[in-house]
Amino acid sequence: MRKVDVLVVGGGASGLQAAITTKSTYPDKEVVMVRKEKQVLIPCGIPYIFGTLGESDKNILPDKNLTSVGVEIVIDEVTAINIKEHSCSTASGNTYQYEKLILALGSVPTLPPWLKGRELEHVYTIPKNKIYLDEMLGKLKDLKKIVVVGAGFIGVEVSDELKKKGYDVTLVELEETILNRAFDEEFGRIAEEHLLERGVKVVTGKGISEIKGKDGKVDHVVLTNGETIATDAVILSMGYSPNTAIAKEAGIELNEFNFIKTCEYMRVLPCTTDIVAVGDCAEKRDFITRKLDQTMLASTACAEARTAGMNLYHLSPCKPFTGTIAIYATAIGEHAFGTAGITEFKAKQENFSVVSGSFTGVDTHPGNLSHTHKQMVKLIVASDCGMILGGEVYGGYSTGELTNAIGFLIQNRVTTKALLTMQIGTHPLLTGSPAAYPLIKAAEVVFKKLR
Amino acid sequence: MRKVDVLVVGGGASGLQAAITTKSTYPDKEVVMVRKEKQVLIPCGIPYIFGTLGESDKNILPDKNLTSVGVEIVIDEVTAINIKEHSCSTASGNTYQYEKLILALGSVPTLPPWLKGRELEHVYTIPKNKIYLDEMLGKLKDLKKIVVVGAGFIGVEVSDELKKKGYDVTLVELEETILNRAFDEEFGRIAEEHLLERGVKVVTGKGISEIKGKDGKVDHVVLTNGETIATDAVILSMGYSPNTAIAKEAGIELNEFNFIKTCEYMRVLPCTTDIVAVGDCAEKRDFITRKLDQTMLASTACAEARTAGMNLYHLSPCKPFTGTIAIYATAIGEHAFGTAGITEFKAKQENFSVVSGSFTGVDTHPGNLSHTHKQMVKLIVASDCGMILGGEVYGGYSTGELTNAIGFLIQNRVTTKALLTMQIGTHPLLTGSPAAYPLIKAAEVVFKKLR
Numbered sequence: 001m002r003k004v005d006v007l008v009v010g011g012g013a014s015g016l017q018a019a020i021t022t023k024s025t026y027p028d029k030e031v032v033m034v035r036k037e038k039q040v041l042i043p044c045g046i047p048y049i050f051g052t053l054g055e056s057d058k059n060i061l062p063d064k065n066l067t068s069v070g071v072e073i074v075i076d077e078v079t080a081i082n083i084k085e086h087s088c089s090t091a092s093g094n095t096y097q098y099e100k101l102i103l104a105l106g107s108v109p110t111l112p113p114w115l116k117g118r119e120l121e122h123v124y125t126i127p128k129n130k131i132y133l134d135e136m137l138g139k140l141k142d143l144k145k146i147v148v149v150g151a152g153f154i155g156v157e158v159s160d161e162l163k164k165k166g167y168d169v170t171l172v173e174l175e176e177t178i179l180n181r182a183f184d185e186e187f188g189r190i191a192e193e194h195l196l197e198r199g200v201k202v203v204t205g206k207g208i209s210e211i212k213g214k215d216g217k218v219d220h221v222v223l224t225n226g227e228t229i230a231t232d233a234v235i236l237s238m239g240y241s242p243n244t245a246i247a248k249e250a251g252i253e254l255n256e257f258n259f260i261k262t263c264e265y266m267r268v269l270p271c272t273t274d275i276v277a278v279g280d281c282a283e284k285r286d287f288i289t290r291k292l293d294q295t296m297l298a299s300t301a302c303a304e305a306r307t308a309g310m311n312l313y314h315l316s317p318c319k320p321f322t323g324t325i326a327i328y329a330t331a332i333g334e335h336a337f338g339t340a341g342i343t344e345f346k347a348k349q350e351n352f353s354v355v356s357g358s359f360t361g362v363d364t365h366p367g368n369l370s371h372t373h374k375q376m377v378k379l380i381v382a383s384d385c386g387m388i389l390g391g392e393v394y395g396g397y398s399t400g401e402l403t404n405a406i407g408f409l410i411q412n413r414v415t416t417k418a419l420l421t422m423q424i425g426t427h428p429l430l431t432g433s434p435a436a437y438p439l440i441k442a443a444e445v446v447f448k449k450l451r
Numbered sequence: 452m453r454k455v456d457v458l459v460v461g462g463g464a465s466g467l468q469a470a471i472t473t474k475s476t477y478p479d480k481e482v483v484m485v486r487k488e489k490q491v492l493i494p495c496g497i498p499y500i501f502g503t504l505g506e507s508d509k510n511i512l513p514d515k516n517l518t519s520v521g522v523e524i525v526i527d528e529v530t531a532i533n534i535k536e537h538s539c540s541t542a543s544g545n546t547y548q549y550e551k552l553i554l555a556l557g558s559v560p561t562l563p564p565w566l567k568g569r570e571l572e573h574v575y576t577i578p579k580n581k582i583y584l585d586e587m588l589g590k591l592k593d594l595k596k597i598v599v600v601g602a603g604f605i606g607v608e609v610s611d612e613l614k615k616k617g618y619d620v621t622l623v624e625l626e627e628t629i630l631n632r633a634f635d636e637e638f639g640r641i642a643e644e645h646l647l648e649r650g651v652k653v654v655t656g657k658g659i660s661e662i663k664g665k666d667g668k669v670d671h672v673v674l675t676n677g678e679t680i681a682t683d684a685v686i687l688s689m690g691y692s693p694n695t696a697i698a699k700e701a702g703i704e705l706n707e708f709n710f711i712k713t714c715e716y717m718r719v720l721p722c723t724t725d726i727v728a729v730g731d732c733a734e735k736r737d738f739i740t741r742k743l744d745q746t747m748l749a750s751t752a753c754a755e756a757r758t759a760g761m762n763l764y765h766l767s768p769c770k771p772f773t774g775t776i777a778i779y780a781t782a783i784g785e786h787a788f789g790t791a792g793i794t795e796f797k798a799k800q801e802n803f804s805v806v807s808g809s810f811t812g813v814d815t816h817p818g819n820l821s822h823t824h825k826q827m828v829k830l831i832v833a834s835d836c837g838m839i840l841g842g843e844v845y846g847g848y849s850t851g852e853l854t855n856a857i858g859f860l861i862q863n864r865v866t867t868k869a870l871l872t873m874q875i876g877t878h879p880l881l882t883g884s885p886a887a888y889p890l891i892k893a894a895e896v897v898f899k900k901l902r
Contacts, residue, residue, distance in 0.1 A: 013885055013886055016886055017885075017886050020886075021895075024895065024899060025902075042816055042817060042879070042884060044816070044877060044878060044879050044884070044885070045816060045817055045879045048879055048880075052820065053817070053819075058817055058819060059817055060817075061886070065886065065887070297874075297876070297885075298877065298884075298885040298886075299874055299875050299876050299877045299885040299888075300874050301885070302885040302886055302888075302891075303872055303873060303874040303875075306871050306872060306891075306895075307871075307872045310871065310872075310898075316868070318866075318868055318869070319868050319871070319872055320872070321872055322872070324874070325874050327874055327875060327876030328876050328878070329876050329877070329878040329881050329882065330878055331878065331880045331881060336878075336880070336881055338876065338881075339876075340876065365493055365495070365496060366493055366496055366504070366509055366510055366511075368504075368509060369503065371848070396848070397822070397847070397848040397849055397880075397881060398848055398849050398851060398852040399881060400849060400852075400876065400877070400878050400881030400882040401849040401851075401852035401853040401855075401856055401881075401882060402852040402855070402856075403876050404852075404853070404856045404875045404876055404882070405852055405853075405855050405856035405859055407873075407874060407875060407876060408856055408859045408860055408863070408865075408873065409859055411873050411874065412859070412863040412865065414859075414863065415769075417761075417767070417769055417770050418769070420757050420758075420761065420770070421754060421757060421758045421761075421770055421771070421772055421773070422754060422858075422859065422862050423750060423751050423754040423775070423776050423778055423858060423862065424750050424754075424778060424855045424858060425748070425750050425778030425779050425780050425789065425790075425791065425851065425854050425855055425858060426495060426749065426750045426780070426851070427495060427779070427780040427781055427782065427787075427851050428493070428495050428496045428499055429499075429782045429787070429848075430780050430782060430787055430789075430848060430850060430851030430852075431780065431851040431852060431855070433493060433495070433749075434464055434468075434495070434748075434749040434750040434752070434753040435464055435467055435468050435471075435512065435516065435749075435753055436516070437750075437753075440753075440757075444472075444475065444757075447761075448475060451476075
């Protein structure tokens, strides 16, 4: 039995950030992280080990981020939590008694139980697990054809990267457009065009119904309309589920999607002050819809972890977590896509009365420089109060940060009118022109419609 | 005598934006722009005609932005304003009677009256004037050595571009670091290093005291410490002055820096409802210090112009202009610099009690991709209330939009604590990592110091 002040269970992005924030905020407290993995992967970099990076060793979260601020790392697996005794026991037989417990249990890939053939050789998922992925990379080496199922970010990025390595790749998506949770149709179609240009085959509007094998190995997939695609391997990127089994066993309440119920300080509900949950395992409520949300993003996880760490011993009423806003970006070659907040489709589905405005310009000015990229911005705005609810961007290398700028507008509940009198900075090589800056022009389009 | 609803005087960025916003907001009104220039230059692109673009024809603001929404363009020069009669007369002998007048008179380069030798051949300034600049480009062709005086954005960009074209360039700056109005010392030093690497000679801490000639042409400059630099030409980039002579003659009040006094709806003070002023000619008050400000930026000008246009016939109390925040970005080769709000030096000079925090990371993750650039972010924060007052960025192509994101935080009066619980989006190819995103890490450094 070892006594520690703060025990962090899990070493992914949220565990790392929570440990660092806690140690920085409360330097006198001993912070110990227990995690299974010897080496932790950078989560958003995982798709890139299949192509650009070529190996997982180039995608490691450095432990010095933790050790340099004084967090102790223990490689072990927490197998049980005893809430009454304030303790956790591990696979190696140790017990840690904690003052405060941070659960950063992460998530595991969804493997649909109804999917026949999921047990065949060369059926893969994309877990955040270096050993699994290294083995998978090795096994894929001798294969040629790969079917990727599910065209969310992971599916799209993995498909593009595998194609880059020379594989024959088919991406299968049940919805009519790819990336449809994050982007409205018009952006999804552009993304699809870029994937096609780069040689990835894309099948939309059809799901997978079965994987058929031969000699225990993948042979072909059967789609929901009966069509078949011959393939050597199947990669399932059909979402992730919170890894909350040990929490449930300990009597911690889970919500209907199996996330650990938390309050806005990330404390575990209903009434503890000593256990917080952060990241993929922690309950999320959408910033805009206020509904339960299943978004799993390393960036959101880090924001939750900062909130939990800062409030661990002393609550500060100005530091709660006010709800999840999904901000993502992705890239297909040199073409980037970013989204923040809610799509127009989703907003209407949720009964928001919205107007949208789009503007397409360029990301430099004049627009004839060597690295100029088309830049398209769409804003989704509540028509009753003018508040910006969502934004989508298609552009070049500046797309990620422009999307973050829109994310800040949404999180600060900025209205279109306010945005129209706000100042931006522009530079020929770095942004659109001041008189045709797509974000502001899109706001002008919305403003006209609202009048 | 022609009667028009709205007369816009001046065709630069602010005139253009004001005309477009007015016509869009009040489509029934006839909007006529009178401007001198047949072709209007994109203001921020001007330095690039000396190198990257090679000629001014690649840097033209397209008139179709105006004509496509129904703004009429008249090439003529307004020479007098008659406020009582609501009219303007022009160089060609025409008179326009207006219902509303928008003054977008712009600015002209400062040519210090104390500077001996300023009348010599091959002494230039950088006006927003295509004819002047085309002639200058032609005359520079046969020369080799150029001294640029004043290391603000224009001076730095012009020096770098001329060097790119093969000139022997020396940049002279009176202050100890370059770009010192916009950046604290540490950023100025990095910018200076990059200029030096690229072959621009940089002289700091010394001003120019005289230009000496031979046969009526520039021969050398004398610095404030008596040193001399032999040169074929001198380019003075020592600031700009509002072009407000005709406003003054008409009895319109100017402030102590010769800007037209305006209210927060951009209406001309003290009491008119029919004349607004926008852009470089209009009074500015700093968003943070609340002092009169002399910032002249196309992006700020456009924000003022949108405010003026929207409020021209119907004031909306939620659409005033709340003060100028200087947001700029610039680039030296592939290295970019961005700034928003106030520098640490300036904040202290103004008696703000501030703390600053800096963090240096990379603008992709993992940080070993081909286009990865170091990314350094500094935040300047009020120590009493935690409000973010300024931010500075050094990085790659995403610097401009990251600076805009910081600009939005400042304009929304976001505090460090609020920023620390805010969500950002990250992507390996487009941004820093979620656990080491420099903007958030810089906020963490500030937060620690504030505790």
